[in-house]
Amino acid sequence: MTARETFRERYGPWALVAGASEGLGAEFARQIAARGLHLVLVARRGDLLEAVADELQSRHGVQTRTAVVDMGAADAPERLRAAAAGLEIGLAVANAAFAPVGPFLERPLGDALRAVDVNCRGPLAIAHVLGAAMAARGRGGLVLMSSLAGQQGSPGITAYAATKAFNTVLAEGLWAELRPLGVDVVVCTAGAILTPGFAQASTRRAPGSLPPGAVARAALDALGHGPRVVPGPFNRVAAGLMARVLPRRTAIGIMAGQTGDLARG
Ligand SMILES: NC(=O)c1ccc[n+]([C@@H]2O[C@H](COP(=O)([O-])OP(=O)(O)OC[C@H]3O[C@@H](n4cnc5c(N)ncnc54)[C@H](OP(=O)(O)O)[C@@H]3O)[C@@H](O)[C@H]2O)c1
DSSP states (O other): OOHHHHHHHHSEEEEEEESSSSSSHHHHHHHHHHTTTTEEESSSOOOHHHHHHHHHHHHOOOOOOEEOOOTTSHHHHHOOOOOOHHHOEEEEEEEEOOOOSSOOOOOOHHHHHHHHHIIIIIIHHHHHHHHHHHHHTOOOOOOOOGGGGGGOTTTTTTHHHHHHHHHHHHHHHHHHHGGGGGGEEEEEEEEOOOOOHHHHHHOOOTTOOOOOHHHHHHHHHTTOOSSSOSSSHHHHHHHHHHIISHHHHHHHHHHHHHHHHHHOO
16 A cells, blocks of 8 residues: 555545645645545635635645634634534644734733634644544544744743643643544644744744745654654754753743744834
């Protein structure tokens, strides 16, 4: 069996990607389609989702379904269920995120709460709604997107970083719980990724920045080898240093050097 066939058998026939309209999510969708899976594409901007769907159909000959869902809305679980209805979804990627940038106290509380809704409640809903069906079938995969910003306090993106810490811990627990049920869980703890979202948040090129293609590939290849993957050698070394070698205050200080200009507005 080829690697593509093995992947499809283990995680197909359908995959769902949340936050698939652009950036890393669209790249996840492309790479999953290239591995022969059909795609449910979820985000808020339906026109962009349709463009990605057209591309996947014509390039890879896979079937697609698009679903306009706000992953931070209270009805997201119901909408996800509707989007997945009648399909055997063997792979889900929780990629949608909201990153309020700037001094914590100078942004409305609503922004931080929205980050919790999109970045924490969203992946929880995906894991519960789609994970249950995977566990019942005894096979499947879940990818949760996290960030090196979530390894320690990250001034300027404080609430966002805290939601990413939530994703890492959520995925690690699920990895252990679902593995005996046949479901592979992996959290992708990425450094800076060259996406439209990152370009909007920062004008600086962060060290270790990677193109979305490299990050999506690392995350998909890590399925079955969880619980965690850090794409890129520079980021792996940095992650190890920050988490295991340096004192906590120093790690926060280094992060402040990267993101602190955001905290100052
Ligand atoms: N970029 C980085 O440097 C970086 C670093 C580490 C980790 N990450 C993580 O990687 C993932 C992707 O990042 P990115 O830079 O590609 O983000 P992005 O460019 O901001 O794209 C986010 C995607 O999520 C969708 N989305 C946002 N809010 C949504 C909502 N409420 N409901 C449904 N979909 C929503 C967006 O589509 P719509 O606007 O159409 O809804 C878009 O497709 C995120 O989880 C992020 O935390 C990024």
